[in-house]
Amino acid sequence: MSAVLDTPAHARNDAAPVQTGLRWINRYAQLGASYATALAPQTLPADHPPYWVGQSRAVGDWLGLAPDWTTSSDLLAALTGNAPLAGSAPVATVYSGHQFGVWAGQLGDGRALLLGEVLSETGSGLEIQLKGAGRTPYSRMGDGRAVLRSSIREFLASEAMHAMGVPTTRALCVTGSDAPVRRETIETAAVVTRVASSFIRFGHFEHFASREQFDELRVLADYVIDRYYPECRATDVYQGNAYAALLAAVSERTAVLLAHWQAVGFCHGVMNTDNMSILGLTLDYGPYQFLDGYDPGHICNHSDTQGRYAYARQPNVAYWNLHALAQALLPLIEDERLAQAAVDVYRERFPLELDARYRAKLGLATHQPDDRALLEATLRLLAQERTDYTIFWRRLSEHVAASARGETRAQALRDLFIDSTAFDDWLSRYEARLTQEPLQDSANTMLGVNPRFVLRNWLGEQAIRQARDKDYSGVARLLALLERPFDEHPGFEAEAGFPPDWAASIEISCSS
Numbered sequence: 108m109s110a111v112l113d114t115p116a117h118a119r120n121d122a123a124p125v126q127t128g129l130r131w132i133n134r135y136a137q138l139g140a141s142y143a144t145a146l147a148p149q150t151l152p153a154d155h156p157p158y159w160v161g162q163s164r165a166v167g168d169w170l171g172l173a174p175d176w177t178t179s180s181d182l183l184a185a186l187t188g189n190a191p192l193a194g195s196a197p198v199a200t201v202y203s204g205h206q207f208g209v210w211a212g213q214l215g216d217g218r219a220l221l222l223g224e225v226l227s228e229t230g231s232g233l234e235i236q237l238k239g240a241g242r243t244p245y246s247r248m249g250d251g252r253a254v255l256r257s258s259i260r261e262f263l264a265s266e267a268m269h270a271m272g273v274p275t276t277r278a279l280c281v282t283g284s285d286a287p288v289r290r291e292t293i294e295t296a297a298v299v300t301r302v303a304s305s306f307i308r309f310g311h312f313e314h315f316a317s318r319e320q321f322d323e324l325r326v327l328a329d330y331v332i333d334r335y336y337p338e339c340r341a342t343d344v345y346q347g348n349a350y351a352a353l354l355a356a357v358s359e360r361t362a363v364l365l366a367h368w369q370a371v372g373f374c375h376g377v378m379n380t381d382n383m384s385i386l387g388l389t390l391d392y393g394p395y396q397f398l399d400g401y402d403p404g405h406i407c408n409h410s411d412t413q414g415r416y417a418y419a420r421q422p423n424v425a426y427w428n429l430h431a432l433a434q435a436l437l438p439l440i441e442d443e444r445l446a447q448a449a450v451d452v453y454r455e456r457f458p459l460e461l462d463a464r465y466r467a468k469l470g471l472a473t474h475q476p477d478d479r480a481l482l483e484a485t486l487r488l489l490a491q492e493r494t495d496y497t498i499f500w501r502r503l504s505e506h507v508a509a510s511a512r513g514e515t516r517a518q519a520l521r522d523l524f525i526d527s528t529a530f531d532d533w534l535s536r537y538e539a540r541l542t543q544e545p546l547q548d549s550a551n552t553m554l555g556v557n558p559r560f561v562l563r564n565w566l567g568e569q570a571i572r573q574a575r576d577k578d579y580s581g582v583a584r585l586l587a588l589l590e591r592p593f594d595e596h597p598g599f600e601a602e603a604g605f606p607p608d609w610a611a612s613i614e615i616s617c618s619s
């Protein structure tokens with residue numbers, strides 16, 4: 108496929124610029140034409156006016172938007188791409204990447220438009236993107252659009268992950284329009300407004316390295332170091348090699364990220380190098396899934412026929428992806444052994460991070476010799492019957508909290524297992540171990556890391572079906588639960604429960 112197709116003819120965007128009070132600084136756009144193409148979002152047909160589908164007040168506050176943004180028709184137009192935002196300098200950035208382990212060349216960004224960067228309330232830079240804002244010079248055969256269902260999924264998952272403490276891009280809102288968009292069937296258009304410190308991906312680096320544009324590669328690496336990893340300039344790290352230090356820092360953040368994913372039971376689904384954030388954020392909520400039953404081999408992406416991105420493989424895929432980044436940075440690092448050492452930070456760090464996450468899930472603050480074996484036994488127990496992952500951890504937390512009050516909730520846990528002997532053996536072992544911990548502290552930790560609510564596919568699907576009927580209350584309701592996933596939320600027992608039978612028929616593919 109050609110690198111850059113003809114520049115699309117955009118509808119003229121001559122609406123008056125919308126004022127927001129945001130302080131724009133737009134630094135990525137200043138890198139120049141090799142990195143991005145300036146262009147306005149493509150307006151949607153006037154006979155299909157936009158509407159709000161979902162809004163995050165928390166992200167609005169983070170950006171420093173006035174509270175009435177949620178009712179502003181001007182902002183609604185701007186965030187659908189139908190009017191410019193005063194101060195923004197929209198660009199489409201170019202990147203390449205490996206998809207399913209195969210070099211795919213230039214493939215992005217065909218549908219996300221970087222509106223620019225604003226200074227947040229705390230003075231840090233935040234980039235704002237519209238995903239699904241129309242064709243760009245990098246769209247290849249795509250239409251530049253995103254559909255309602257995938258946009259709702261991205262919006263809710265971003266905020267759910269943030270609330271669970273998982274590093275992620277955020278989402279301010281989803282807007283929709285009845286403009287038709289062709290996928291397997293005719294669907295309708297939607298736009299997600301995303302926010303992150305940076306949307307730079309491994310694929311941005313691979314892009315310039317693959318074309319042997321080493322000057323551009325260096326400028327990009329320097330930009331990322333100066334902005335996000337200034338500590339890499341310290342002369343004593345990695346023999347004073349700032350690019351190796353950068354690779355090590357990214358490896359470390361990626362290790363932290365993957366440990367979070369595994370611990371919350373998150374399957375990304377499309378861990379291509381172009382979906383890997385240089386800041387270690389969860390990026391690109393496509394065919395993702397939160398585990399229902401604990402199945403290490405679970406494949407959430409219906410299009411992933413080989414299971415390359417199965418849940419248990421994710422940590423290894425991340426390591427593979429870091430090698431792709433290392434390959435791209437090698438012309439700057441100029442020393443293969445140094446590059447390998449930097450990537451191996453991941454291998455050292457990931458098990459430690461995972462251990463820390465699981466210790467918290469089990470309520471273990473002290474370190475005892477058999478802890479590793481206990482954790483392995485726990486996961487084996489869950490895998491045996493594919494026990495519901497989220498419900499198990501939550502009921503365990505509730506049982507420990509009850510034990511701290513001198514009560515028991517063991518039966519609710521036991522009910523999750525057919526083989527109750529195996530469960531009872533495990534519980535005795537676990538409870539014996541817990542005697543070495545202050546029980547109330549364990550309970551408090553566990554109730555704060557084992558969520559009662561995760562965005563299961565069926566919950567998202569239910570909100571999507573309502574939204575298709577123009578009822579957006581399900582999106583708002585779900586957001587409210589997911590923003591506080593560790594709270595009880597009385598009245599929402601079903602949302603905290605097992606997936607209904609119909610959920611088994613939900614298939615999530617890459618189509619979005």
Ligand SMILES: Nc1ncnc2c1ncn2[C@@H]1O[C@H](COP(=O)(O)OP(=O)(O)OP(=O)(O)O)[C@@H](O)[C@H]1O
Nearest residue numbers: 214215216217218219246249250251252390391392
């Ligand atoms: N409908 C589309 N029109 C144009 N380009 C598209 C479309 N869908 C995907 N692409 C391009 O294909 C690339 C890879 O797709 P992928 O599904 O990984 O990402 P995405 O869902 O578009 O977005 P992101 O990674 O930004 O969250 C994207 O960078 C994008 O440029």
Ligand SMILES: [Mg+2]
Nearest residue numbers: 381382390391
């Ligand atoms: Mg992507």
